[in-house]
Amino acid sequence: MKILVCISHVPDTTSKINFTDGDTKFDTNGVQFVINPNDEFGLTRAMWFKEKQGASVDVVNVGGPETEPTLRKALAIGADSAIRVNTAATDGYAVAQQLATVVKDGQYDLVIAGRESIDYNGGMVPGMLAALTGASFVTNCVSLEVDGSNATAVREIDGGKETIATSLPLVIGGQKGLVEESDLRIPNMRGIMMARQKPLKVLEPINTSDATAAKSFEKPAPKGAVTLVDADNLDELISLLHNEAKVI
Amino acid sequence: MSVLVYTESDKGQLKKISFEVASYAKAVADLMNTTVTAVAINAQNVESLGNYGVSKVLNITNDAIKNFNVNTHASILEQAVKQENATVVILSSSADSRYLAPVLAVKLEAGYVSNVVEKPSNISPFTVKRTAFTNKAFSQTEINNGHKIIGVSNNSYGLVENTTTAQVEAFSPNIEDSGITVTSVDKASNQVSIADAEVVVSGGRGLKGPENWGLIEDLAEVLGAATACSKPVSDLGWRPHSEHVGQTGKPVASNLYIAIGISGAIQHLAGINASKVKVVINTDPEAPFFKAADYGIVGDAFEIVPKLTEKLKEFKAQNA
Ligand SMILES: Cc1cc2nc3c(=O)[nH]c(=O)nc-3n(C[C@H](O)[C@H](O)[C@H](O)COP(=O)(O)OP(=O)(O)OC[C@H]3O[C@@H](n4cnc5c(N)ncnc54)[C@H](O)[C@@H]3O)c2cc1C
Ligand SMILES: Nc1ncnc2c1ncn2[C@@H]1O[C@H](COP(=O)(O)O)[C@@H](O)[C@H]1O
Numbered sequence: 001m002k003i004l005v006c007i008s009h010v011p012d013t014t015s016k017i018n019f020t021d022g023d024t025k026f027d028t029n030g031v032q033f034v035i036n037p038n039d040e041f042g043l044t045r046a047m048w049f050k051e052k053q054g055a056s057v058d059v060v061n062v063g064g065p066e067t068e069p070t071l072r073k074a075l076a077i078g079a080d081s082a083i084r085v086n087t088a089a090t091d092g093y094a095v096a097q098q099l100a101t102v103v104k105d106g107q108y109d110l111v112i113a114g115r116e117s118i119d120y121n122g123g124m125v126p127g128m129l130a131a132l133t134g135a136s137f138v139t140n141c142v143s144l145e146v147d148g149s150n151a152t153a154v155r156e157i158d159g160g161k162e163t164i165a166t167s168l169p170l171v172i173g174g175q176k177g178l179v180e181e182s183d184l185r186i187p188n189m190r191g192i193m194m195a196r197q198k199p200l201k202v203l204e205p206i207n208t209s210d211a212t213a214a215k216s217f218e219k220p221a222p223k224g225a226v227t228l229v230d231a232d233n234l235d236e237l238i239s240l241l242h243n244e245a246k247v248i
Numbered sequence: 249m250s251v252l253v254y255t256e257s258d259k260g261q262l263k264k265i266s267f268e269v270a271s272y273a274k275a276v277a278d279l280m281n282t283t284v285t286a287v288a289i290n291a292q293n294v295e296s297l298g299n300y301g302v303s304k305v306l307n308i309t310n311d312a313i314k315n316f317n318v319n320t321h322a323s324i325l326e327q328a329v330k331q332e333n334a335t336v337v338i339l340s341s342s343a344d345s346r347y348l349a350p351v352l353a354v355k356l357e358a359g360y361v362s363n364v365v366e367k368p369s370n371i372s373p374f375t376v377k378r379t380a381f382t383n384k385a386f387s388q389t390e391i392n393n394g395h396k397i398i399g400v401s402n403n404s405y406g407l408v409e410n411t412t413t414a415q416v417e418a419f420s421p422n423i424e425d426s427g428i429t430v431t432s433v434d435k436a437s438n439q440v441s442i443a444d445a446e447v448v449v450s451g452g453r454g455l456k457g458p459e460n461w462g463l464i465e466d467l468a469e470v471l472g473a474a475t476a477c478s479k480p481v482s483d484l485g486w487r488p489h490s491e492h493v494g495q496t497g498k499p500v501a502s503n504l505y506i507a508i509g510i511s512g513a514i515q516h517l518a519g520i521n522a523s524k525v526k527v528v529i530n531t532d533p534e535a536p537f538f539k540a541a542d543y544g545i546v547g548d549a550f551e552i553v554p555k556l557t558e559k560l561k562e563f564k565a566q567n568a
Contacts, residue, residue: 013495013515017384026381037496093353093360118495120380123362127318127350136427137318139347142489152431156490158343159441162315162433176496181483211359214387217380220521226528226538231547234559237527240543242563245525247447247504248471 001055001146001168003046004106006099006113006125007074008036008089009067013118019217026119026217035070038114042174044183045144046112047078053146056080058106062089062098068200075195076187082200091210092120096128101206103133108169109149115140115173120214123173130171138164142177146170250285251277252334253302254325256342257291263444264407265340267300271408272400273338274301275367280336287328287419289313289321298414300407306331306419315433316344319426322351327421329356329395336374337397341501342443349397358395365404365522382495382518401522402443403501442493445474447504448523450493452478452516454509454530454549458486463553464508470560476500478510494519508549512537529553 011017011031018027035043049055059074060083061067071082085098103111111133113126123139130137136151138144142161143154149168154161156177187195229237241248253273255266266286273284283303288294290313294305306328313320325348329337337352339345341363353360365386366377374391376398442448449468451461461475468475475491482492493500495518505523509530510516517540520526528541529549538544545552 011381013518017381019385092350096350096354118382121363121382122360123346124350124353124360127347128354131322131351131354137347137351138428140343155347156343157316157433157435158443159439160433160435161490162435163431165429165431166427176492177489181479209392211353211357211391211393212361213390213392214380215375215390216388218386218388219384220386223540224542226541226544228538229543229545231545231552234545234552234556237543237545237556238559238563241504241525241527242567245504245542247525248560248563 001049001053001110002106002108003049003055003057003110003112004103004108005039005043005046005057005059005074005079006111007039007043007059007061007070008114008117008119009033009061009063009070010036010117010119013037017219023217024215033070035073036114036117038116038175040184041176041178042112042114043074043077043079044185045174045178047185048179049146050078058083060085060099060102062087062095064088071200072195073187075198075200076191077185078191081198083203084200085203085205087205091212092122092124093128093211094208096125096132097208098205099125099129100132102203103129110146110168111135111171112174113171115175126171126173133169133171135169135171136166137171138166139173141172141174144172144178250283250304250332250334251280251336251338252325252329252332253284253286254337254339254345255286255288255291255297256340256344257288260290260292262288262291262293262296265342265402265444267297267407268402268405269338269340269400270297270300270302271410272367272405274408274410276336276338277301279368279371285332285334287325289324294416295414298412299409301410301412302414303412305414305416307416308419308421310423312423315430317426317428317430318347318351319428320423321348322355323424324421325352326355328419335395339397339399341399341402345399349399353397356395356397357393358397359391359393360397360399361389361391362399363401364398365401367405379522383499383521384518401501403503404522440472440474442474442476442491442498442500445502447471447473448476448500448502449473449506449508450476450478450510451481451508452510453480461487463549467506467553467557467560470557470564478516507537507541508553510537511535512540
C-alpha cells in the first residue's frame with residue numbers, strides 16, 4: 001500500500017497570534033512551527049500501517065523552504081520520503097490542486113490528511129483533494145482499517161459516530177482517535193540522524209489560481225473584566241444569567 | 249439566480265441550524281436583490297422555512313436516502329444549483345455540512361469559505377468575515393470564483409424572522425451510486441450534541457476523576473445542556489474523545505459555556521471563545537480562565553455545583 005500523509009506546517013498551539021503589514025499578514029516573528037496536530041495523529045496511524053501491514057509512507061507539504069524542518073521531523077518520526085511543492089499555501093483549493101498532482105503522479109492508495117489545520121482552519125483540503133482525484137472520502141475520521149482494497153472508517157458525527165464501508169483509493173481527514181495522544185511518537189536521536197539521509201524532493205508547482213484570498217486580519221476585541229459572584233450567593237449568578245446575560 | 253441554502257433535519261424535524269442558515273441566506277439574498285431557495289431532504293413542515301425568509305423549497309422525499317452520504321448529497325446540491333442557476337450556496341458548520349462543502353466546491357469550481365461569522369460586508373468583491381487561528385483572530389476573506397459556498401459558523405448569526413410564503417416544490421434529483429456505505433450509526437438519542445447545544449457544561453481535571461462526573465451531568469440535565477471536557481480528561485479516558493473541546497478538539501459556539509475545574513489554557517480557550525457567555529467555577533482565583541470568563545465563582549466545585557443544580561431546578565420550575 002502506498003500512503004501519502006499531508007502535513008500542514010502550523011504555529012504551535014501556544015503561539016500568540018499577531019499580524020504585520022497593516023494587518024494583512026500573519027506575523028511569524030518568534031513563532032514555533034509544528035506538524036499540524038491532526039496530521040500528527042494521521043502520521044502515527046500511517047506508521048502503524050507500515051509496521052503491521054507493510055506500506056510505504058511519504059509525506060507532503062505545499063509551502064516554501066521554511067516548512068522543511070517540519071517535513072524533516074515527519075521523516076524522523078518514520079516517514080520514508082518527503083515531498084515539498086514549492087509554492088506559498090495561500091488558498092485551500094489551490095493547495096488541493098497541487099496535492100492532486102502529487103497524488104496522481106505517485107499513484108497513492110491512501111491519503112491521510114487532517115480534519116483541519118489549526119492555522120486557517122479551512123477544513124477543505126482533504127475533501128477537495130478527494131473530489132479532484134476521484135477518491136473516496138471520509139472526514140472527522142477516528143478509526144481506519146484497510147483490508148486489501150476495502151476500507152472501514154469511523155466518522156465522528158454530531159452526537160455520535162458512524163461506520164463507513166468504502167474502498168481505496170481513499171482520502172481521509174483524520175483526527176485524534178486514529179491513534180491516541182499517548183501513541184504519538186517523539187523523534188529520537190537515531191530517527192533524527194536517519195531523517196537527514198532520507199530523500200526530500202522539491203517539486204515546482206503547477207499553475208493554479210486562488211479561489212479565495214484572506215485580505216486582512218483582526219483580533220477579537222479585548223474582554224471586559226469578569227464579574228465575580230460569591231460562592232454563597234448562587235441566586236445572584238442565576239439572576240445575572242437570566243436578566244443580564246439572558247442565556248437561561 | 250436565487251441563493252441556495254442547504255437545510256438539515258433529524259428524524260424529519262428541521263434542525264435549529266437550518267433556520268439559522270436560512271436567516272443568513274435571506275440576508276445575502278437581500279444584498280444581491282434575489283430570493284432564497286432551500287433544499288430539504290426527507291424533512292417535514294418545510295413551509296416553516298418561510299418564517300426565516302425562504303421563498304421556495306426544493307423538497308426531496310426519497311426513502312433511499314437514509315443516511316447522510318457525502319457524494320449523494322453533493323450531487324443533489326449540484327443538481328439543485330444547476331436547476332436554480334444559483335451562484336451562492338449557504339450551509340452550516342455541522343459535521344455533515346463541513347464534510348459536504350469541499351466536495352461540492354470542486355463540483356462547482358466554487359470558492360468555499362468556512363467558519364463565517366457575519367453577513368457579507370460586500371458582494372462585489374464577495375467578502376466575508378471568518379474566524380481563523382482557532383478563534384484567536386478573524387479574517388476578511390474574498391471569494392474570487394463565480395460560484396461561492398459559505399459555511400456559517402453555528403450560533404454566530406442567530407435566527408432572524410422574516411415572514412415569507414415558502415412555495416414547496418417536489419424535487420427528484422438523480423441519485424448516483426456513491427462508493428460509500430454507512431454500515432452503522434451510533435448516536436445517543438436523548439443527549440444534546442455539543443454542535444447543536446445552546447448551553448454546554450464542561451469539566452476539567454479539577455473534578456479529580458470520572459466517578460465525579462455525575463455533578464456535570466446533573467447540572468447539564470437541568471439546563472438541557474451538552475456535556476464537554478478538557479483535553480487531559482479525554483486523554484485520561486475519564487470521558488469519551490467526542491467530548492474534548494478546544495483548539496485540537498471540538499469548537500464550541502454555544503450561548504452559555506460553563507467551565508468547571510478547568511484552568512483555561514490557551515488551547516482550551518481558543519476552542520470555546522466563540523461562546524457568547526462564559527462562566528467559570530474554579531478554586532484558584534489565579535486560574536487564567538477568570539480572564540476569559542464573563543462570570544466567575546472562586547470556590548470548590550464539589551460544594552458549589554450540586555447547590556447550583558438544585559437552585560436551577562427551582563428556578564426552572566418557577567419560570568416554566
Ligand atoms: C498541542 C496541544 C494541544 C492542546 N489542545 C487542547 C484542547 O484542544 N483542549 C484542551 O482543553 N486542552 C488542550 N491542551 C492542553 C492544555 O494545554 C491544558 O493542559 C489543559 O486544557 C488543562 O486541562 P484542565 O484545565 O482540565 O486541567 P488543569 O490545568 O490541571 O486544571 C485544573 C483546574 O481545576 C481547578 N480545580 C482543582 N480542584 C478544584 C475544585 N475542587 N473545584 C474547582 N476547581 C478545581 C484547578 O485550580 C485548575 O485550575 C493542548 C495542549 C497541547 C500541548
Ligand atoms: N499546505 C499544505 N500542505 C500539505 N497539506 C496540507 C496543506 N494545507 C492543508 N493540508 C492538509 O489538509 C488538512 C486540512 O487543512 P485545511 O483544509 O487547511 O484545514 C491538513 O490537516 C493537512 O493534512
